[in-house]
Amino acid sequence: MINKLADKIKKTNAPIVVGLDPMMKFVPEYIKEKAFSEYGETLKGASEAIFEYNKGIIDAIYDLVPAVKPQIAMYEQFGIEGLIAFKKTVDYAKEKDLVVIGDIKRGDIGSTSEAYAVGHLGKVSVGSNEYYGFDEDFVTVNPYLGSDGVKPFIDICKKEKKGIFVLVKTSNPSSGEFQDRLIDGKPLYEIVGEMVDKWGSDCMGDSYSYVGAVVGATYPEMGKVLREIMPKAYILVPGYGAQGGKGADLVNFFNKDGLGAIVNSSRGIIAAYQQEKYKSFGEKCYADASRQAVIDMAEDISGALASVK
C-alpha cells in the first residue's frame, strides 16, 4: 500500500491528502435539509448529511489526489450513526481507488493494540469466518506506550500490506509540552523518530517503509531534522492551511526524490466554499470549490518544491 501511495503521488503530481473531517457547520444547508427532512434532526440525519457531503467532495477530487484522511473523532462524536458514516466514507473512497488513511491515533498495551489493528487494518475471526472491520489502508498510531503498543499494528501491516503513520511531532500549539522535552540532549520527538526508523526498517516497500510518521507543517525546522532521522519513512504532514502551515514551510519534509511527504489539508479544502477566496462558487457548488482548492494547493506545493531545486 505504501507503493500504491507513492505511485499515486507521482501520477497525480500532488502529494496531498484531503482530510475528511466534517463538522456540521461545513455541511451545506441544502444537504442538511434533505437529510433532516428524511430522518429528522437526529444522529441518523446527521450521519446521512455528513456522508452525502463527503461523497460530493470525493467525487470532485478523486482524480486529483492520491488519498483522503477521514478523522474518526468527527464521526465518533455522533455515536454509532456517526461511525456508520465513517465506514461508508472509507468504502466509498476506496471504490474511487483513493488510498484511505484512517486518522484514529489509537495506541494501547499489546493485546489491545492488536484489537485496534485488527479492527482498522486487518480481519477479525468469528467462528470459522473472517471479516474486515473498518478496513482502512493506513492508520495513525500514538506511540506513548512504546514498542509493544506499536508492534501489533506493524504485524498486521506486514500481513495485509498496509501501513501506519506514528505520531512523532504533532501540529498543535502545545505539542512541545512533552514532545520537545530534552532527553540526553535530544528532544523526545527525535527519540520517537529514531524508533520509527527502527520499526520501519524491516517492513520496506520499494523505496519507503510501511511505517511512516506524523510531523506537523507548523514545525518546519523540526521537520528538517526528522526527515534526516527517518529517511525511509513517509511523513504525513498535517497543519497546512487552517493551522498556519504554508507551502514554503513544506520543502523540509520532502526527500531529494521529491517524494517522502504527503501534506494534509482538511477544512482548507472541504470547507473552501466558506472562504472569501472561493465564495463565488456558492454553497451548491461546494465540491467544485474544494476541487479548485486542491488545484491551488498542489500549485503552492509544487511551486515551493521547484524553488529549491
Next chain:
Amino acid sequence: MINKLADKIKKTNAPIVVGLDPMMKFVPEYIKEKAFSEYGETLKGASEAIFEYNKGIIDAIYDLVPAVKPQIAMYEQFGIEGLIAFKKTVDYAKEKDLVVIGDIKRGDIGSTSEAYAVGHLGKVSVGSNEYYGFDEDFVTVNPYLGSDGVKPFIDICKKEKKGIFVLVKTSNPSSGEFQDRLIDGKPLYEIVGEMVDKWGSDCMGDSYSYVGAVVGATYPEMGKVLREIMPKAYILVPGYGAQGGKGADLVNFFNKDGLGAIVNSSRGIIAAYQQEKYKSFGEKCYADASRQAVIDMAEDISGALASVK
C-alpha cells in the same frame, strides 16, 4: 461523578473496576452457539454473544463493585456491530448504577479532542437537538499531544460532572521506552503526573479531582512517587492479575484515607471460569466464577491495605 465513584468505593469496600474486555475465546460456547444460531457466524453474531456474556457478568457483580471499564478496542475490532455491543454494555452497566469508565485512550489536537470528548462524555448538536453519543461517565485520555489535547475533555467534564483518567505510566512492559526517559533529571511520567495535578486543581469534587491518572500496578515504586505528585488524583491501576500485579504491590497507589485508587482486573475476573482455581464453576456458571473472583480480589486488596495500617 468522581464523588459517586468515591462513595461507591466506600460503600462496597472494594476499590475494584471490572475490565469488560471480551475476547471471543472467553465467551462460553453455549452463548456463542445461541448467538450464531440466530445471526450466523457474523459480526452481528459476535456482537450479540459479547453483549450477552457481558450482561451475565454485570448481573453477577454489580452489587460488589463500584465500576466497570469496557475496553473499546475489544469491541471496535468487530467494526460497527462491535461498537453497538460496546454501547449496549455501557447502557446496561449504567442501568445497574455502575460507574462506567470507557477505556478509549483518545487524544488529539484541540478541535479533534473536543469531538472525542463530545462523543464519549458530552452531547452533540444536530440542528436544534442535542444527543449523547456513547455517554460513559469517565474516559481514559492519552497525553502525548499536551494540554490542548487534554483540555477539551476537561471542559466537557466540568459541564457534565464527569471525569477522565490521563495515561501517566502504563502497565505494559515497554512503557518505559518513552515514559521513563529522564528530562532535567525527572522521568517523563513524573512530568505528565505534575500536569495531571495541575489540570485537576481547578475541577475538584469533594475530596478528589475530576482529573485522574492511569498508573500500572506493575510499577509499584513509580506508583509511590506519583501518589505524592498527584495527591488529589484518583489513580486507575491496571495490570493486576494477568499482567502480574499483586495485592501487596497496590498499597503504594492509595492515600492514607484508604481511597485514591481503583484497581482494574479484566480477564482475571471475566474469564475466571477458565482458570484452574475457579474451574469447578463450569462454563454455564461463568458469571458466578467472576463473582467469586471479585470477592477474592477485594479480600486480597483489603488484606494488603490492612497490613500497612
